[in-house]
Amino acid sequence: MSAKPKIAFFDFASCEGCQLTVVDSLQKHVELLDVVEIVQFREAMTERGEDYQIAFVEGSCTRQQDEERLLKIREQAAVVIALGACAHMGGVNALRNRQAVAQASAYVYGNEVETPKAYAARPASEVIAVDYFIPGCPIDQNEFIAAVKALLQGRSPQLPDYPVCVECKLRENACVMLQGKACLGSVTRAGCDAICTALGVGCEGCRGLIPNPNLEGLAIAMSESHIPIAEAEAKQQLFLTHQLAGIDG
Numbered sequence: 001m002s003a004k005p006k007i008a009f010f011d012f013a014s015c016e017g018c019q020l021t022v023v024d025s026l027q028k029h030v031e032l033l034d035v036v037e038i039v040q041f042r043e044a045m046t047e048r049g050e051d052y053q054i055a056f057v058e059g060s061c062t063r064q065q066d067e068e069r070l071l072k073i074r075e076q077a078a079v080v081i082a083l084g085a086c087a088h089m090g091g092v093n094a095l096r097n098r099q100a101v102a103q104a105s106a107y108v109y110g111n112e113v114e115t116p117k118a119y120a121a122r123p124a125s126e127v128i129a130v131d132y133f134i135p136g137c138p139i140d141q142n143e144f145i146a147a148v149k150a151l152l153q154g155r156s157p158q159l160p161d162y163p164v165c166v167e168c169k170l171r172e173n174a175c176v177m178l179q180g181k182a183c184l185g186s187v188t189r190a191g192c193d194a195i196c197t198a199l200g201v202g203c204e205g206c207r208g209l210i211p212n213p214n215l216e217g218l219a220i221a222m223s224e225s226h227i228p229i230a231e232a233e234a235k236q237q238l239f240l241t242h243q244l245a246g247i248d249g
């Protein structure tokens with residue numbers, strides 16, 4: 001009998017980009033495949049083992065049957081990790097929570113198609129207890145590998161709790177807000193090395209909010225940078241619709 005920890009990957013409503021990032025990561029870190037046994041990973045293999053200790057869950061919960069699947073995963077796995085923005089905080093899927101499912105369906109598929117039996121997109125943590133999450137859209141390869149190594153060593157995966165602005169300043173980027181571009185770096189969890197702002201694009205918040213984000217300060221900074229309110233709001237809706245709804249109450 002193998003003593004290697006058994007790992008499974010599951011996908012829900014998502015683009016599967018985080019799973020592809022996992023495949024990429026494992027190709028660069030093949031040594032990990034010697035110390036774990038992957039028993040289920042639809043993106044990469046046909047076997048579907050149901051005996052696992054660590055479960056990575058990608059994607060948002062959007063339907064009743066998703067809840068049943070998540071509960072089954074939680075029952076089996078000792079550790080459940082939300083993989084990527086969709087699973088961590090609803091991600092881009094939560095954008096459609098701003099309208100009725102029928103309205104979103106008609107917009108995408110037209111009026112001839114029956115409205116899907118879906119409800120508001122939500123993170124896995126709203127259905128089951130999630131032990132850890134790996135943020136981002138998609139996840140960062142190094143962060144995924146570091147999380148797996150930590151779990152194998154019996155440690156908790158660690159994430160930065162400071163904002164993207166810190167990494168942005170360390171890279172000596174020119175602040176895009178001074179160019180009149182909206183940026184969520186001051187309220188977004190670091191760890192991506194400010195990849196977007198280094199390219200002159202405002203942070204979209206894909207890694208989710210830091211603890212105690214100063215949203216009021218962000219609104220003032222946006223206003224002082226003459227960023228139209230509609231643009232500032234649109235920026236915050238792309239990834240943060242679900243998290244901000246929680247803060248608004």
Ligand code: SF4
Nearest residue numbers: 014017084085086137
């Ligand atoms: S977080 Fe982004 S890359 Fe990952 S599954 Fe969701 S949409 Fe795709």
Ligand code: SF4
Nearest residue numbers: 165168175176183185
């Ligand atoms: S560009 Fe964004 S992340 Fe960088 S310093 Fe300005 S607000 Fe912060």
Ligand code: SF4
Nearest residue numbers: 192196203204205206
């Ligand atoms: S800069 Fe912002 S949007 Fe870009 S990867 Fe980092 S957290 Fe995501």
